[in-house]
Amino acid sequence: MAQNRKRTKIVATLGPACDNKEVIESMIKAGVNVFRINFSHAEYPDVIRRVNIIREINERCNYHVAVLADLQGPKLRVGIMQDGIELNTGDTFTFTTEQCEGTHEKAFMTYQNFPKDVQAGEHILVDDGKLLFEVIDTDRKTNVTTKVLRGGPLKSKKGVNLPNTKISLPALTEKDHKDVLFAIGLDVDWIALSFVRTPEDLILLQDIIKANSDHKIPIIAKIEKPEAVDNIDKLTPYCDALMVARGDLGVEVPMERVPLIQKRLVLKAKKAHIPVIIATQMMETMIDNQVPTRAEVNDVANSIMDGADAVMLSGETAMGKFPLAVIQQMRKIIENVENSPLISMPEKYIQCINERYVSKTICHQAALVANSVNAEVITTLTDSGFTAFHISSWRPTSNILVFSSNKRVLAMLNLLWGVKGVYYDRFVSTDQTIEDINNLAAERGYLREGDFAINVTSMPVKERGMANTMRITEYHKS
Secondary structure, three states: OOOOOOOOEEEEEOOHHHOOHHHHHHHHHHOEEEEEEEOOOOOHHHHHHHHHHHHHHHHHHOOOOEEEEEOOOOOEEEOOEOOOOEEOOOOEEEEEOOOOOEOOOEEEEOOOOHHHHOOOOOEEEEOOOOEEEEEEEEOOOOEEEEEEEEOEEOOOOOEEEOOOOOOOOOOOOHHHHHHHHHHHHOOOOEEEEOOOOOHHHHHHHHHHHHHHOOOOOOEEEEEOOHHHHHOHHHHHHHOOEEEEEHHHHHHHOOHHHHHHHHHHHHHHHHHOOOOEEEEOOOOHHHHOOOOOOHHHHHHHHHHHHHOOOEEEEOHHHHOOOOHHHHHHHHHHHHHHHOOOOOOOOOOOOOOOOOOOHHHHHHHHHHHHHHHHHOOOEEEEEOOOOHHHHHHHHOOOOOEEEEEEOOHHHHHHHHHOOOEEEEEOOOOOOHHHHHHHHHHHHHHOOOOOOOOEEEEEEOOOHHHOOOOOEEEEEEOOOO
16 A cells, blocks of 8 residues: 555544644644534533534635534433542442432432332442442332442432333433534534434434434444343444443443443444444543553554444543643554454445445445455545445455545545545546546545556436446556
8 A cells, every 4th residue: 555544533522621723623633533522511602612613624724524413311310419428338328309419328319210110129330330239129209229239439410320220211311302403503423322222212313303404414323221232233224323332331231241242333333334433431541641551552452453433532632631642642553553464354244135236236346346456545426425334344455535525424424434535526527537536536645656546436427326337447647
């Protein structure tokens, strides 16, 4: 290959640590492809200002950095606690749905149906599993009596996980509905749904987007519930990407199961031709330190070798002391790992005969032929991004350049492994268009004299139909 370019994408969470144009622009130049808005902590005026900064940088620098809206979902929490509350193993403790200040004996639970849903013998985990309780009894109305199995300090507003309980909360809360409409108004490029359990959760979000947006906004299903892991084959047809959200997932299921679940979910995503993001605690110590631990380096590297399209940073960039340094460190790991021959991709994929069958076949063959002739680049023209998803999912050794006149599509595709978007709005004859995009690829350093390019397009090109043509071109400057 002519040049070794970063192909695994970096998702960085916005927050106070990256709150001005200089820091955001430096992070983009260092390798950020997607910025995440965490609606668990977002204030709308701050979000608007930060997104406007990203869009201004995109326009000025000809970038296509995407914006991802990450919904909070039905996150359960305890209420306000008195200072210095420490629970001991063996204590009896009550969770109540009556508003109160928490003490050594009880705490307010924000989830109002909790006493109805919970059963004796089920477990309650608080503060990412640091505290563990077993349900002894429930009055089905207000109070749940528990025994402390693992004690420790209980602080205000800590998250609650119910790994054994079938909760009746919808996947989209009232807050989420409000946040979705706000995100649609911002023209975000992706929306992530938290605590997905069933296809109906995703269909509900799809319906809200369709009713309020004049264009498709792709959906990321965050996998952090045991039900989602069990239902994964039913979920992938209804989402556009997966996120392995290891924080809550590692509380909802025993944390020692998460590594194999991660590998399984990556394989499921690849078989469905959708991208997958690995998230949570990737470089956690860099919130306070300028270098990661060796274990964190290995974690990021192993996620890339599993086949992740993107790796995500949360607190490291949202509130960490070194938001730029963490991007630089992550990029170093990516570039040293992602071209390893040790990385293998599955050869079996979900096959279906439908109106996209020809396009899917063309994309698959383009990746195979590119590897066979050692092509430097695969180019494709797209209006929807479909061909980019499929070419990327086959992980060719060639660079992937996607040309479109739709800047929204180019930003959306910035999440996909290996995909680089280029704005192009000249759609003339097939021959002229292919010559144009090959010259643009050469201008960007992807092609040199005598290199091979694989061009995927539709004929006639003016109709902008589904991909039905693959051409092998030996590049010579015109």
